[in-house]
Amino acid sequence: MGRVDQVYQAIRQKVLDLELDPTQPIDERFLVREVGGSLTLVQQALDRLSQEGLVIKRRRRWHVARAATASIMREIFEVRTTLEAMCARLAAERITSEQIDRMEQVHRDFERVLREGDNQALLAVDRKFHQLLYEASGNRYLARALDEMYTHIYRLSYFALDRMVSVRGNVEEHLDILEALKEGDGRSAERHIQHHITHFQRLVESLL
Numbered sequence: 001m002g003r004v005d006q007v008y009q010a011i012r013q014k015v016l017d018l019e020l021d022p023t024q025p026i027d028e029r030f031l032v033r034e035v036g037g038s039l040t041l042v043q044q045a046l047d048r049l050s051q052e053g054l055v056i057k058r059r060r061r062w063h064v065a066r067a068a069t070a071s072i073m074r075e076i077f078e079v080r081t082t083l084e085a086m087c088a089r090l091a092a093e094r095i096t097s098e099q100i101d102r103m104e105q106v107h108r109d110f111e112r113v114l115r116e117g118d119n120q121a122l123l124a125v126d127r128k129f130h131q132l133l134y135e136a137s138g139n140r141y142l143a144r145a146l147d148e149m150y151t152h153i154y155r156l157s158y159f160a161l162d163r164m165v166s167v168r169g170n171v172e173e174h175l176d177i178l179e180a181l182k183e184g185d186g187r188s189a190e191r192h193i194q195h196h197i198t199h200f201q202r203l204v205e206s207l208l
Contacts, residue, residue, distance in 0.1 A: 003037060003041060004037075004041050004044050004045060006035075006036075006037075007035050007036070007037040007041045007042060007044075007045045008044075008045035008048050008049070010034075010035035010036075011031055011035060011042065011045050011046065011049065012045075012049060012052075012054065014031075014034070014035075015049065015054050015055065015064055015068065016054075016072060017152060017155075018069070018072060018152045018155045018156050019155060020064050021064075021159045022063070022064040022066065022069040022156075022159065022208055023159050023160070023208060024063075024159075025061035025062065025063055026046070026055065026061070026062040026063060026064065028042050028043065028046070028062065046062050050062075053065055053067065053068060054068045055068075066208070069156075069208060070205065070208075072152075073153075073156065073201065073204070073205065076149050076152055076153060077153075077197065077198075077201045079149065080146065080149045080150075080153070080197060081194055081197050081198065083142060083145060083146055083149075084130075084133075084146055084193050084194075084197060085190040085193055085194050086137075086142065086190075087133060087134055087137040087139070087142055087143075087146060087193075088133065088137075088177065088180070088181070088186070088189035088190050088192070088193040089186035089187070089189060089190050090136075090137040090138060090139060090142070090186075091133055091136035091137045091138075091181055091189065092180060092181050092183075092184050092185055092186040092188075092189040093184065093186060094136060094137065094138040095136040095181050095182075096136075099132060099135065099136045100178075100181065100182055102132055103129065103132050103133070103136075103178055103181070104178065106125060106128050106129045106132060107129070107174055107175060107178060109125045109128075110122070110125055110126075110129075110171045110174060111171075113125055114168060114171060120158075122171075123154060123157055123158060126171075126174075127150060127154060129174055130146070130150055131143075131147065131150075133177070133181075133193075134146050134147060136181070153200075153204070156204055156208065157204055159208070160204055160207035160208055169199070170196065170199060170200055170203065173192065173195065173196040173199065174196070176192040176196075177189060177192045177193055177196060180192055
């Protein structure tokens with residue numbers, strides 16, 4: 001594989017893994033530091049990526065194509081919605097009282113960071129809630145797959161942080177999920193998690 005192919009593959013993977021902020025111009029010098037090579041090689045790689053529709057040039061600056069970001073998001077959320085619903089159903093059957101206590105503490109943390117208006121802390125608390133849900137499923141392979149998908153969504157959410165106004169509705173949905181888990185109601189847990197993920201997807205899409 002030639003050097004330009006290596007740089008192209010490395011940048012392409014960063015786009016697919018949502019590691020590049022779709023709301024800002026691509027920093028070509030940052031890519032040189034990240035993937036190696038030279039500015040010329042990075043520019044050649046971006047030219048190739050533009051032919052795939054992954055990046056686009058506006059006002060002489062490269063950007064991740066909005067359509068590419070939307071397509072990647074749809075693919076991730078399609079899988080995540082299905083797997084996390086399965087996870088919620090299993091968790092409703094298997095969750096322990098100690099895990100419920102930990103999730104209730106996380107929900108109290110939600111209320112605190114909402115009052116403080118700290119969206120960055122809110123994302124961290126949200127991740128903790130979902131990780132506890134994955135753990136409660138009792139399936140390590142399912143938990144690992146969901147955590148990997150959450151990492152991609154976390155990156156996108158982080159890019160949109162400064163435009164998030166009110167997410168109280170999303171936070172309150174966690175309480176519905178938690179109540180279903182406490183009642184051992186797998187169908188209700190599935191339904192609430194699917195609604196929650198779809199709601200969050202629409203929020204992130206509207207901000208990018």
